[in-house]
Amino acid sequence: xxxxxxxxxxxxxxxxxxxxxxxxxxxxxxxxxxxxxxxxxxxxxxxxxxxxxxxxxxxxxxxxxxxxxxxxxxxxxxxxxxxxxxxxxxxxxxxxxxxxxxxxxxxxxxxxxxxxx
Amino acid sequence: xxxxxxxxxxxxxxxxxxxxxxxxxxxxxxxxxxxxxxxxxxxxxxxxxxxxxxxxxxxxxxxxxxxxxxxxxxxxxxxxxxxxxxxxxxxxxxxxxxxxxxxxxxxxxxxxxxxxxxxxxxxxxxxxxxxxxxxxxxxxxxxxxx
Numbered sequence: 088x089x090x091x092x093x094x095x096x097x098x099x100x101x102x103x104x105x106x107x108x109x110x111x112x113x114x115x116x117x118x119x120x121x122x123x124x125x126x127x128x129x130x131x132x133x134x135x136x137x138x139x140x141x142x143x144x145x146x147x148x149x150x151x152x153x154x155x156x157x158x159x160x161x162x163x164x165x166x167x168x169x170x171x172x173x174x175x176x177x178x179x180x181x182x183x184x185x186x187x188x189x190x191x192x193x194x195x196x197x198x199x200x201x202x203x204x
Numbered sequence: 205x206x207x208x209x210x211x212x213x214x215x216x217x218x219x220x221x222x223x224x225x226x227x228x229x230x231x232x233x234x235x236x237x238x239x240x241x242x243x244x245x246x247x248x249x250x251x252x253x254x255x256x257x258x259x260x261x262x263x264x265x266x267x268x269x270x271x272x273x274x275x276x277x278x279x280x281x282x283x284x285x286x287x288x289x290x291x292x293x294x295x296x297x298x299x300x301x302x303x304x305x306x307x308x309x310x311x312x313x314x315x316x317x318x319x320x321x322x323x324x325x326x327x328x329x330x331x332x333x334x335x336x337x338x339x340x341x342x343x344x345x346x347x348x349x350x
Binding site: 120121122136138139140141142157159160161162163164165170176181202203204 | 268278282285335
């Protein structure tokens with residue numbers, strides 16, 4: 088009974104937030120002091136364009152674990168497609184080292200959600 | 205508790221201020237990979253003290269150059285950022301070159317005018333994050349590389 092309710096709430100959250108994974112747990116210290124290891128984040132993925140400063144959760148092709156970092160560069164093309172660069176607040180360099188081989192930017196389809204709180 | 209915190213945050217009406225001056229274009233070139241890059245020195249001053257409430261954990265602030273090019277309808281390039289952990293540090297004046305490289309996708313920066321926008325993201329101890337910005341217009345890059 089408990090498991091079923093939890094599942095219903097989880098699926099409900101997926102529906103409402105429009106995100107595959109509506110709640111995530113912070114795994115690393117790369118966003119400190121804002122987010123610490125173990126912090127829980129609520130995600131939301133709207134159709135709004137991605138803008139600098141937003142904290143997004145993304146998956147790198149071929150990697151299992153999603154990463155929660157801030158968008159520091161946005162290049163939006165005429166057709167609406169967007170190239171995005173991210174960086175952990177507490178990291179010295181941007182995330183290009185984390186992206187797949189030869190990948191310079193993230194696109195919208197890499198991004199699972201925005202952290203809202 | 206999250207909800208109560210967020211609701212109480214809605215009652216505060218912050219009034220931050222900011223000013224940025226571009227003191228010097230240090231260099232401006234087209235890189236071997238074809239993209240333009242520019243380095244500049246700026247004075248950035250701001251007073252964000254009014255953003256802090258009992259529920260504020262930190263404020264993340266960054267300055268982005270924002271401009272349009274023929275191939276991209278919007279470009280936002282973060283030039284500098286900082287974390288303000290407490291109200292006492294929220295009124296500041298810094299003299300700095302751009303922390304992050306100002307690189308275009310292409311070679312569209314000559315003579316380009318751009319805005320410098322100071323963005324802030326308030327991270328609460330608990331509850332919803334909120335963000336806002338001040339747009340400062342009137343900046344432009346030189347017509348030729350140097």
